[in-house]
Amino acid sequence: MTFDSLRDYFIVALYLAGSVTLALGVISLIRTILEMAAGQSTRKWVLRTVVLCSAGTLLLASGIWGRKIVEERRWNQALDENYTFYIDGVQVNPDTVVPSDYKITYDDENKNVMITRSNNIGRLLW
Numbered sequence: 001m002t003f004d005s006l007r008d009y010f011i012v013a014l015y016l017a018g019s020v021t022l023a024l025g026v027i028s029l030i031r032t033i034l035e036m037a038a039g040q041s042t043r044k045w046v047l048r049t050v051v052l053c054s055a056g057t058l059l060l061a062s063g064i065w066g067r068k069i070v071e072e073r074r075w076n077q078a079l080d081e082n083y084t085f086y087i088d089g090v091q092v093n094p095d096t097v098v099p100s101d102y103k104i105t106y107d108d109e110n111k112n113v114m115i116t117r118s119n120n121i122g123r124l125l126w
Contacts, residue, residue, distance in 0.1 A: 007070060014063035022056025025049055075099050078106060078113050087115045 025048075032045040078085075078094075085094040087102070097115065105114040 007066070011063050011066045011070070014059050014066060018056050018059030018061075018063060020056075021052055021059055025052030025054075025056050028052055071099065071104075074106065075104070081111065083111045083113045085113045085115060088117065 028045055028049040032042050032049050035042045035045055083106075085092050085097065087097065092115075094113070099115075102115045102117060105116075106112075107114060
């Protein structure tokens with residue numbers, strides 16, 4: 001990923017904030033389980049766990065959604081500017097390509113879009 005705009009930094013911040021918050025929620029969940037086992041009151045820890053896990057999940061989802069919007073805009077910009085699209089070196093019609101199935105590299109100098117096959121491992125988050 002290249003950081004072309006402030007939006008890219010914001011998306012990374014969402015990922016980091018979501019990850020940290022979710023991790024704190026898991027720690028809180030473990031603390032709740034330990035206090036339940038000890039027979040102590042867990043009301044405050046249950047509330048913290050729910051809030052932290054929910055907030056972390058929302059932040060991560062926002063980062064994923066924001067990244068998807070950026071990728072779609074970049075793809076549409078390349079279409080509007082009449083870039084040439086290649087999959088593994090072979091020119092293709094971009095209307096027949098599902099961008100989420102591939103790793104995409106943009107060459108703005110030559111107005112080319114280089115598309116390579118992807119195994120989609122880790123593609124959900126990045």
